[in-house]
Amino acid sequence: MNAQTEFERAAGGKLRARGIEVVQANVGLVCNQSCSHCHQKAGPGRREIMSPEVMAGVTALAGALRPRYVDITGGAPELAPRLKDFIVALGDAGHAVTVRTNLTVLTTAACADFPEFYAARGVKLVASLPCYLEENVDAMRGPGAYAASIEALIRLNALGYGRAPGLKLDLVYNPLAAALPPGQKALEADYRRELAARWGIAFNNLLCLANVPLGRFLDGLRRTGEEAAYRRLLRESFNPGALANLMCLTQVIVGHDGRIYDCDFNLALNLPVNHGAPANVLAPGLDALATREVVTGAHCFACSAGQGSSCAGALCGA
Numbered sequence: 001m002n003a004q005t006e007f008e009r010a011a012g013g014k015l016r017a018r019g020i021e022v023v024q025a026n027v028g029l030v031c032n033q034s035c036s037h038c039h040q041k042a043g044p045g046r047r048e049i050m051s052p053e054v055m056a057g058v059t060a061l062a063g064a065l066r067p068r069y070v071d072i073t074g075g076a077p078e079l080a081p082r083l084k085d086f087i088v089a090l091g092d093a094g095h096a097v098t099v100r101t102n103l104t105v106l107t108t109a110a111c112a113d114f115p116e117f118y119a120a121r122g123v124k125l126v127a128s129l130p131c132y133l134e135e136n137v138d139a140m141r142g143p144g145a146y147a148a149s150i151e152a153l154i155r156l157n158a159l160g161y162g163r164a165p166g167l168k169l170d171l172v173y174n175p176l177a178a179a180l181p182p183g184q185k186a187l188e189a190d191y192r193r194e195l196a197a198r199w200g201i202a203f204n205n206l207l208c209l210a211n212v213p214l215g216r217f218l219d220g221l222r223r224t225g226e227e228a229a230y231r232r233l234l235r236e237s238f239n240p241g242a243l244a245n246l247m248c249l250t251q252v253i254v255g256h257d258g259r260i261y262d263c264d265f266n267l268a269l270n271l272p273v274n275h276g277a278p279a280n281v282l283a284p285g286l287d288a289l290a291t292r293e294v295v296t297g298a299h300c301f302a303c304s305a306g307q308g309s310s311c312a313g314a315l316c317g318a
């Protein structure tokens with residue numbers, strides 16, 4: 001049995017999209033960090049960056065599909081040179097915009113003006129903070145990552161993020177070890193209590209994500225001999241209740257070069273959409289995306305394990 005058949009058998013058949021609620025854009029794989037769990041293997045040495053032409057293509061795609069919001073990710077999106085122009089164009093076209101920020105990049109001189117820019121444009125921020133404890137964050141993201149993240153969060157709070165109604169700030173947790181995330185609601189309460197007590201930091205929601213066995217996280221599993229056990233854990237934790245909310249059913253993602261994928265994990269695997277038309281945001285035939293058959297594989301068991309996992313957090317029973 002190949003991996004795709006195994007997931008589809010577990011899911012009771014092929015997955016098919018039911019509209020587009022979110023258009024994601026991965027604007028490049030350049031990052032100021034090299035986190036141990038990064039499924040994209042993003043880092044300072046990467047060169048992939050979305051061009052202005054592809055950004056215009058994403059804006060046009062969003063105009064045609066009218067998603068609830070456009071979700072910008074990377075790498076560190078702030079390191080894409082035309083990010084501000086992209087956000088302005090999306091906002092001027094009436095799209096709500098979310099940016100996934102790693103926080104630390106906001107403390108670098110080159111990106112120091114982004115918090116004010118984000119606040120002025122009403123951009124929602126989804127910020128990585130894999131623990132409220134320094135040793136865990138630095139173990140995953142590198143020395144000094146926790147201190148820089150806290151500095152950025154304090155600054156964002158001062159601008160109204162996580163406090164004012166129009167300035168949403170969600171945090172993202174993912175496990176340090178080869179384990180599933182704990183219950184999202186309970187962990188959110190822990191984060192809220194600890195970040196408030198230690199730093200006076202406020203945020204809106206905590207999103208718990210499972211690590212997908214790809215990229216640097218997979219390299220780590222192989223180094224420690226945990227790959228088979230982690231894949232077994234994902235399969236044995238299969239939760240049919242998560243299937244209806246899998247993010248690939250209601251979104252697509254455009255990569256830096258314009259190619260379109262069902263999700264950021266398929267992007268990392270170089271598995272573009274299979275909707276019977278060119279899988280490029282600059283090509284015709286994109287209306288078929290809304291009802292396309294999703295390309296699945298063994299990595300999909302990470303989305304369906306336990307409480308389920310997506311870019312918007314747990315999928316059920318959190």
Ligand code: SF4
Binds near residue numbers: 032
């Ligand atoms: S996980 Fe995020 S912050 Fe870390 S290297 Fe990857 S893209 Fe950069």
Ligand code: SF4
Binds near residue numbers: 262265295300301303
């Ligand atoms: S990995 Fe991607 S395609 Fe597979 S279930 Fe998750 S979101 Fe869907």
